[in-house]
Every structure is written in C-alpha cells, then in structure tokens.
Amino acid sequence: MPIDFDAIPRDRLPALLRTMPKAELHLHIEGSLEPELIFRLAERNRVDLPYASVEALRAAYAFTDLQSFLDIYYAGASVLLKEADFFDMAWAYFERAAADNIVHAEIFFDPQTHTARGVPMEAVIKGLDHACQRAHSEFGISAKLILCFLRHLSEDEALATLAEAMPWRQHFIGVGLDSGERGNPPEKFARVFAKAREAGLHVVAHAGEEGPPEYIRSALDVLKVERIDHGVRCVEDADLVARLARERMPLTVCPLSNVKLCVFPTLADHNLPALLQAGLCVTINSDDPAYFGGYLNQNFVETFAALPALGPRDAYRLAANSFEASFASDADKARWRAALDAAFGATAS
Ligand code: ADE
Numbered sequence: 001m002p003i004d005f006d007a008i009p010r011d012r013l014p015a016l017l018r019t020m021p022k023a024e025l026h027l028h029i030e031g032s033l034e035p036e037l038i039f040r041l042a043e044r045n046r047v048d049l050p051y052a053s054v055e056a057l058r059a060a061y062a063f064t065d066l067q068s069f070l071d072i073y074y075a076g077a078s079v080l081l082k083e084a085d086f087f088d089m090a091w092a093y094f095e096r097a098a099a100d101n102i103v104h105a106e107i108f109f110d111p112q113t114h115t116a117r118g119v120p121m122e123a124v125i126k127g128l129d130h131a132c133q134r135a136h137s138e139f140g141i142s143a144k145l146i147l148c149f150l151r152h153l154s155e156d157e158a159l160a161t162l163a164e165a166m167p168w169r170q171h172f173i174g175v176g177l178d179s180g181e182r183g184n185p186p187e188k189f190a191r192v193f194a195k196a197r198e199a200g201l202h203v204v205a206h207a208g209e210e211g212p213p214e215y216i217r218s219a220l221d222v223l224k225v226e227r228i229d230h231g232v233r234c235v236e237d238a239d240l241v242a243r244l245a246r247e248r249m250p251l252t253v254c255p256l257s258n259v260k261l262c263v264f265p266t267l268a269d270h271n272l273p274a275l276l277q278a279g280l281c282v283t284i285n286s287d288d289p290a291y292f293g294g295y296l297n298q299n300f301v302e303t304f305a306a307l308p309a310l311g312p313r314d315a316y317r318l319a320a321n322s323f324e325a326s327f328a329s330d331a332d333k334a335r336w337r338a339a340l341d342a343a344f345g346a347t348a349s
C-alpha cells in the first residue's frame with residue numbers, strides 16, 4: 001500500500017525523524033571526538049593540550065570558516081596515539097549512532113593527521129576496524145571505513161599514504177578528499193584517485209562546501225567520484241544542477257556543519273529544500289558532530305524545525321536517498337528500505 005504522507009501530522013515528525021532507519025554517509029570519525037574524551041585521552045597518553053578544561057575547549061568552538069574549525073579539529077586529534085584510542089573514539093560514535101537508529105555508516109578517517117605524528121597506520125586502521133566489527137555484532141550496524149586524503153598536503157603525500165594503507169585494503173571500502181578546499185582543487189589529486197579506482201576502491205570527494213561549482217565539476221570529471229560531499233554551492237550553476245539530477249549523483253549535505261562554518265547564516269537559510277525540489281539525491285549527515293552541535297538525529301530534527309517547507313515526504317525521501325547513495329549491497333538496501341516503509345506505514349495508519 002502506498003504511504004499516505006499527508007495523513008502524518010506535523011507534530012509526529014520529530015519522533016518519526018528520530019525513529020526512522022537511516023544511513024550516515026558523511027561523518028569524520030575524528031570529528032566525533034567529544035571534549036570529555038579528548039581530555040581523558042590526553043591524560044592517558046600524557047599529551048599537553050593548549051586548553052585548561054573541557055569548558056575552555058568547548059568555548060573555543062566558535063568558527064568563522066572551515067579553516068578556523070580545522071585548526072582546532074587537528075589539535076583535538078593530537079591525543080590519539082594508540083590502537084585503543086581509535087577504538088574508544090569510534091565506539092563512542094557507534095553508541096550514539098545506535099541511539100539515532102543508524103543502520104549503516106560509511107565513516108571517514110584522516111590517517112595523515114596521525115601518521116604525521118608518528119602513529120603507525122596499523123594502529124589507526126585496526127582500532128577503527130575493531131569498533132566497526134563490534135558495532136555490527138552488538139548493534140547490527142553495518143559500518144565501513146573511507147580513507148580521506150588531506151587536500152592541503154601534496155599529491156605525493158597522498159600517494160605515499162595510499163601505499164602505506166594498502167596492506168589493510170580489506171578494512172576500507174573507498175577513498176575521499178577533505179580538509180581546506182579553497183586553493184586545493186580536486187584535479188590536484190588526479191593520479192592518486194586513478195590509483196585508488198584501479199584498486200577497486202570507491203571514490204568520493206568534498207566539493208562545493210566553500211569551493212566553487214567548478215570544483216564539483218572537476219571532482220566528477222577528473223576524479224570520477226561516485227558521491228559529492230557537501231556540494232551545496234552547485235546551485236550557483238544551473239547546468240551543473242541539471243547534470244547532478246540527471247546522473248543521480250548523491251550530495252551528502254551536513255546542515256548543522258554548514259551553519260557552524262558560516263556556509264549559511266542560519267538553518268532557515270539552508271538550500272536543502274531547493275536541492276530536493278531540483279530532484280537531487282540529497283542526504284542529511286552530521287560531518288563533525290562533536291564540534292557542530294549535534295549528531296545525525298539532531299541534524300534531522302533541527303533542520304525540519306527550521307524549514308517548514310520540509311515535511312514527512314521529504315523525511316522519507318532523505319532516508320531512502322541515504323540507502324540508495326550508500327555503497328551497500330542491493331540486498332541490504334532493499335532490507336533497509338522495507339524497514340523505512342514499515343516505520344512510515346505504522347505512523348500514517
Ligand atoms: N574535515 C573534517 N570536516 C571537514 C569538512 N567539513 N570539510 C572539509 N574537511 C573536513
């Protein structure tokens with residue numbers, strides 16, 4: 001039976017957003033490091049922090065743009081030294097993901113942030129992989145890793161990082177591109193992305209967060225990405241929007257992140273309704289939830305509260321898009337879609 005979206009009263013929307021099954025496709029695991037855990041790990045590893053307390057660190061989370069955030073984000077990650085630290089960080093995320101009814105997560109990690117400090121690649125990947133395995137056995141969450149290259153560094157460094165990670169190839173499903181976007185266009189990483197594709201890895205890239213629509217085009221044409229992370233600036237180029245819709249190219253949008261990093265002044269100004277209206281395969285994600293004021297359900301609930309144009313039909317569409325845009329098997333996608341239908345069917349009846 002088709003779902004009667006109009007029969008769902010608006011006041012049931014927050015509960016529905018929270019309980020519906022969903023996938024998270026844009027989450028930097030280092031961005032899930034809460035100040036309390038940063039301080040606990042700093043003490044455990046005897047790392048000096050330039051902040052006196054959890055409160056002082058939190059008070060520094062007033063960002064003016066992407067770079068002002070990245071400076072603090074890389075400082076926070078400096079407490080991660082041992083395999084157990086990576087496990088503890090990821091496990092804390094999975095406990096929150098389970099509470100948010102996330103059934104599938106594709107998680108970014110930034111190995112260069114750690115290997116540059118002398119942390120072995122093995123400790124990073126094994127710690128994260130252990131948490132992914134346990135998330136599956138304990139919560140039934142299917143969890144996969146995507147290795148991101150830092151775009152403010154050189155392509156040669158990215159190539160060396162990929163080579164260093166290849167002994168653990170079976171523990172990650174793809175590569176991505178993150179860090180400071182301005183002045184670091186996707187084409188700078190053409191060779192390393194070609195190598196990753198040859199190795200059978202999935203490929204995604206941040207583009208059109210702060211960077212221009214041309215960066216989205218070169219991520220598609222040069223890197224041959226399968227998803228665009230953020231991509232909200234695509235609306236500045238109508239031909240590009242038409243292409244993204246035609247190709248059903250997913251955009252992993254992160255509303256709370258976009259407001260915290262001043263991409264939009266407020267959530268009410270976010271272009272998510274326009275992106276949906278244009279027929280794009282948009283998803284909602286949390287990006288760096290410990291820094292941006294909320295995990296995935298918080299992103300859903302606050303975004304829908306701020307944008308009255310969004311209703312139950314959009315909630316369903318966004319969750320369905322998250323499964324469609326994932327790198328999961330068709331069988332898993334069909335199973336999650338059926339669970340989504342059941343959640344909406346129960347609410348509409
Ligand atoms: N690394 C962590 N969060 C990021 C973001 N929003 N954009 C680029 N790089 C990031």
Ligand code: ZN
Binds near residue numbers: 028206229287
């Ligand atoms: Zn991101």
